[in-house]
Amino acid sequence: MDFKPPFQSIVWNGDHVTIIDQTYLPEREVYLNLSSAGQVWDAIKKLKVRGAPAIGIAGAYGLYLGLKTVTETSFESFYSEADRIAEYLNSARPTAVNLSWALKRLMATIYAVKDQPITDIKQTILETAVTIHNEDRRLCKSIGEVGLEVIPDNARILTHCNTGGLATGEYGTAFSVILHAHHAKKLKQVWVDETRPLLQGSRLTAWELQKADIPFKLNVDSAAAYLMQQGEMDLVILGADRITKNGDTANKIGTYSLAVLADAHNIPFYVAAPYSTIDMDLETGKEIEIEQRDAEEVTHFGSKRTAPKKTDVFNPAFDVTPNELITAIITEKGVIKPNFKTNFEKLFG
Structure with missing residues (x-):
């Protein structure tokens, strides 16, 4: 199935990376040019x-941007600086495995070409970052194609958070399956959880669905149980930020509730995710570090305070869904069913 999504959220422009600033969506499409590791970390x-x-x-692009002006001439000094910048970038968000995966891949690449001149090493870093970007495009397209096999005709799908082109290099993960189902005329409607507290569903997924002319209805998160009770959906499909060796899955807060329901x-x-989201170094979800975010995301709605001052807040960005609640995990390599640990080891070695 050959079609192109209606936008790209990340573009390399020769000496900087351009992104859509998702904090302005859906009201405005603002594009940011990032030309330093610090700007990438902040983004x-x-x-x-x-x-x-x-x-x-x-x-990956941030590591290159941080190193392109480094003046060290010895490999040892250059590698030490690369390691420092990689650790700095990785500290921005600890739960999503793709960030550490990409940075580790680049660090391994740097070491593999250690005998080359520093200028050549820098070029190799950039080429690897571009490769990671292009690989993700291909992987996400494959995820959508593979996922078609689990989508019934006239499907009514519930999704949570945002898993489209805004969250990937292109196409998306769970959104790619929805997009391919739409083009295959298998999709009736998408139910979109608003996804509190930052409303990635209502701000971002709804925006992407409109861009793609896909029929959808927006619902508050707490309506999901009622919709299921009333027989209004056929399946749930969403993404992942980290999947452990046994199939336990970390994803946006509220995912575990949906799995139980x-x-x-x-x-x-x-769950739909590329191979880079599967962390074979972690045995179970208990080992996943869960990011805690600012209290104001909960105590305020936009700029308006919605809770009394000095209110204590618990605001985890993610939760972990146990593998036994997951029907299957859709990857570019196929639909993986339980036993996840055994089947991951067969696929990934």
């Missing part, structure tokens, strides 16, 4: 760019 930390694959891509109503629950 990741402040959710100007977000979504696990997109963060990894941005981080889907299980109670016998509704298939699918």
Whole structure:
């Protein structure tokens, strides 16, 4: 199936990377030019760019931008500086594995060409970052094509958070499956969780669905159980920020609740993610570091305070869904079913 999504959220422009600043959506399409590692770190930390694959891509470009003006001539000094910048970029958001995955890949690449001149090493870093970006485009397209096999005709799909082109290099992950289902004329409607507290569903996913002319309805997060009870959906499909060796999945807060609800109503629950999101170094979800975010995301709605001053807040950005609640994980390599640990090891070695 050959079609192009209606926009690109990350573009390399020769000496800087351009992103859509997602904090302004859906009211305005603002494009930012990032030309330093510090600007990339700020964009990741402040959710100007977000979504696990997109963060990894941005981080890869950020490492190059941080190193392109470095004047060290010895490899040891250059590598030490690269390691420092990589650790700095990785600190922006600790839960999404794609960021650390991309940075580790670049650091391994740097070491592999250590005998080359520093100028050549810098060029190799850039070429690898571009490769990571292009790979993600291909992987996300494949995820959508693979995912078609689990989509029934006239499907009514619930999704949570944002998993489209804004969150990836292009196409998306779970959104890619929705997009391909739409082009295959298998899709009736998408239910879009608003995704509190930052409203990635209503601000971003709804924006992307409109761009793609896909029929959808927006619902508050707490309406999902009612929709399931009333028989208004056929499956749940969403993305992941990290998947452990046993299939436990970290994703946007509220994902675990949806998995429990889907299980109670016998509704298939699918996770869509590229191979780079699967962390074979972690055995279970208990080992995943969960990012805690600012209290103001909960105590304010936009600029308006909605909770009393000095209110204590618990604001995890993610939760972990146990593998036994997941019907299957859709990757570019195929639809992976339980036992996830055994099947991951067969696929990835």
